[in-house]
Amino acid sequence: MKKVTAFAPATVANVSCGFDILGFAVEELGDRVTVTFSEEPGLKVTKIEGDQGRLPYDVDKNTCSVAVKAMLEKLDFQGGIEIHLTKGLPLGSGMGSSAASSVAALEATNRLLGNPLDKKDLLPFAMIAEGVACGAPHADNVAPSLLGGFVLVRSYDPLDVTKLHVPNGLYCTLVHPHFELNTADSRSVLRQQVPLKDAIIQSGNIAGLVAGLFQEDMGLISRSLQDVIAEPSRAVLIPGYEEIKEAIKEAGALGCGISGSGPTTFILSPSREIAHKVSDISQEVFNKMGLEVDLYVSAVNIRGAYVINEE
Structure with a gap:
């Protein structure tokens, strides 16, 4: 082999109550990267598409090359590799x-x-x-993108990651307003100390969500989709969030939350039909606000990253 192309899917991190420890992958949306052996030693980013010229070619600043460089150093690889990135995801989207x-x-x-x-x-x-991209080496996006499905980060030191059960029929609607929110900025508004009462509520919701996934108990999943730590600080930064949260209540959705650091909102539903219904409702909310929005409906992607082509 001289060239390999791989795909990695978009993800929803935090999943309401699971700040920095829960995430899941979605289908179809994602990025493609082609890596090629080079006769010249070292690592280079040779081409970036779909970023409107905004991402760096510097190997110490581009997330592709930062990750690959760390891997090559671990393997003591002395040859040459070139990277071609094709962005399928908008920057600062959550x-x-x-x-x-x-x-x-x-x-x-x-x-x-x-x-x-x-x-x-x-x-x-x-x-x-991730540490280079947003100032914190969290795993709740990279773990589900790599492994697929729902992923729980039980511990960061030492790193302990496990995949969770994905209930049959669980669907996600992503609502992405045409608005960019930098992850570092979104993290800066968070409280550094959490009251004991909030910590107890959040712990109960995390446990309830994990139990609901394994038991395929949609009611328990719905009751557990509550975030009392990050959402109160971040919701004010996201156009349409409170309006969508209110509008989907009677539609049969399980609940919604901020995807990652925003501005995308995710909505979980117990069926594809309801997921499309809340997508239509979200479109109506943004039409009334006069804001453009992209909408995606997807099952949970249990495959994760995979190789598309090799030659």
Whole structure:
């Protein structure tokens, strides 16, 4: 092999109550990365598409190359590799844009080198790239993008990540207003200390959500989709969020939350039909506000990142 192309999906992180510890992958939306052996030693980003010229080619600043560089150093690889990134996700969207780029790059590079690492072993390199992208090496985007499905980050030190059960029929609607919200800015508004009462509520909701997933108890999932830590500070930064939260109540959706750091809102539904219904409702909300919005309906992607082509 001389060239490998891989795809990594968009993700929803936090999932309301699971700040920095819960995330899931969605279908179809994502980034593609092609990596190629080069006769010239070293790592280079040679082409970036779909970013409107905004992403850096500097290997120490681009999330693709940061992740791959860390991996190559671990493997003591001395050859040359070139990276071609095709963005399918908007920047600053709350859909794991930086995570999808680094994960696709790692998946492609690992295959190019003959799969020297297990898939789960790629995760720390993607987290290094997340630290560069948004100031915090969190795993709730990169883990589901890499592994697929719902993922729980039980611990960061030592890193302990596990996949959760995905109930039959669970669908997600993503509502992405044409508005960019920088992750670092969104994290800056968060409280650094949490009252004991809020910590107890949040812990109960996390446990309830995990139990609801395994038991396929849609009612328990719905009751657990409450965030008393991040959402109160972040909701004011997101156009249309409160209006959507109110509008979907009677439509049969399980609930909604801020996807990652926003501005995308995710809505979980117990069926594809309801997911499309709340998509239409969300469109009406933004029509009344006079704001443009992109809408996506997807099942939970249990596959994660994968190789598209190799030659």
